[in-house]
Amino acid sequence: MATTATNRRVILKEYVEGYPREEHMELLPGGEVPLRLKGDEPAGSVLVKNLYLSCDPYMRPKMSRPLRESYTAAFVPGSVITGYGVARVLDSTHPGLAAGDLVWGLTGWEDYSLVTPPATKFLVKITHHGDPAGEGQRPVPLSYYTGILGMTGLTAYVGFHEICEPKKGETVFVSAASGAVGQLVGQFAKIAGCYVVGSAGSKEKVELLKNKFGFDDAFNYKEEPDLAAALRRCFPEGIDIYFENVGGAMLDAVLLNMRVHGRIAVCGLISQYNLADGERDAVRNLAAVISKRLRLQGFIEPDHKHLYPQYEAWVLPYIRDGTLAYVEDVAHGLESAPKALIGLFHGRNVGKQLVRVADDESE
Template identity: 60%
Template sequence: MGSKNGEAMRNKQAIFRDFVTNGVFPKESDMEVTESIIELTRAVSEGSKGVLVKNLYLSCDPYMRNRMLKLPASAQSYLGTFQPGLPITGLGVARVLESGHPNFAKGDLIWGMTGWEEYSLLHEPETCFKIEHTDVPLAYYTGLLGMAGLTAYVGFFEICSPKKGETVFISAASGAVGQLVGQFAKLFGCYVVGSAGSKEKVDLLKNKFRFDDAFNYKEELDLDAALKRCFPEGIDIYFENVGGKMLDAVLLNMKLHGRIAACGMISQYNLEQPEGIHNLLSIILKPVRMVGFLVFDYYHLYPKFLETVLPQIKEGKIVYVEDIIEGLKNGPAALVRLFSGRNVGKQVVVVSRE
């Protein structure tokens, strides 16, 4: 529906209804897809540096779980909590419709933080990246060429400082980040093993992503034994996505002077009481360096990352699996799929293919 001059349009939005209780899995009903009206012209006020965009692809990411909790400021996600009654926000790919910012012009494609809606007015567009390379699928900028790719690159190369021939273990290895860490490590000349939660995902790791080995953690009664089977001489590098029992088992199997990049701990996100870690003494005895990191602190490396990864994609050296859900109306279902591990690969919501 539009106004007489075509300026007003319906804007479908995925609204966050209310905070989710800690220890309870999010449900589709915690979100609601509604419609509002947005003025597509003159949305950016004179003198403002805001940018009006049409959203194309939205990214579902594990960090969004913590943004659903009502927490004290000291315990909140680095991006803050979602606000009840307002659209969910997250990373996405969009096209600029109107701009008051000197870095962006009408028609530009960008990726960065946006709203879960058809049209968004971005008040801080300087946190977004202009997409210069459009000879790859645009959806890649929600993952492979966006935050997930940069996270994998930074965690492996900058945090872990790998050496050729080292042994690398990746948990949640078929996810948006894990599948890339494994491929970066293989291309670098490392021995790579991953864990995942289904036979389908394990087959992906071995056959599509060319991991040296992989196992289904749900079928392993003893994670310590599983790791000793895969790494009889120990682990040099662990890319941490899971936490809990997996981290505890890994600590027992790290080599002297091993490195751990702590990217996420998805096994802990839906627990009312996080699990304790019992084998931290290994960090001292080995000694092991464990570093937590946020990719936002490394955005300055994005150009270097693109220079490295784009040629590898175009030469077919890196492959990427996406789990595509069509339509914003199915966005809540897509996000819930991610938290329950039903997704295979990077979970993406298509808002519009233009």
């Protein structure tokens, strides 16, 4: 077995204003790196080979110059981009991880990553990949740990079940519904016995929502001159739960259509991420939060890591028996990562966008 390897890296070249472009990032050929820990790393370090990388909307604000405090640190120009991924442990001094283990969590956009404390607390050991599939049961693909069995899935579960507290028969609206989180929220809502409508940005995605993910209805927001009217058409009695992924004009329209005591889980605001402060859409209907006694709550997945075992136990049976449909948009090769990430902000992806960096010898 080789003792060293070439480590390619994707770095952020400069802070981004407006929409990111491929030239904002650069794939560096890298140099030789050891495939074992050298012994001078901090105790609890983990060396991994990256197999899959996740492309997520939250990465866009991290590409901007840090002008204000945020829940996550900005990327540093000249340094490797970081994000969620799936990896194979090559060497470890972490007490809970050993060589050969599979993990999902925060890693680097590179072939190999050294993960040191405190970042190692975001590595989760994968225990169910490779479980034998019983009769009528589907095997669990390793790539699912970038999404439905990783950060994306836990985000959907926490936002819908913990924040929104759904009741059978309630009405649910999901924006960016064909994306990584939205497709899951809609299906979780159907499992809970709710009436679900989603919005997406193309005819293809609208058909996907209705025919594959089981939404009761869906519409293309780009074809609706009046979003508030579109929502009144879909929800003549109003919306009980809104899972917010978009912000701006969509949020303004939703506020007018919420029912009294409705709940809004604010997961993301992707329509606003590439705009300067003065260009961002004003939300004019906030008075509805008072008059309708709405609960509007933002949340982030890292605050709820302790719920992952609960979520995994809940969702695995639905994956294995085929109740949950799940669509991935897979780019191949580390060199394709910048283009894949940029595509998120132009709606090019269908389903969960991820990058396959390398094959796993066990597959």
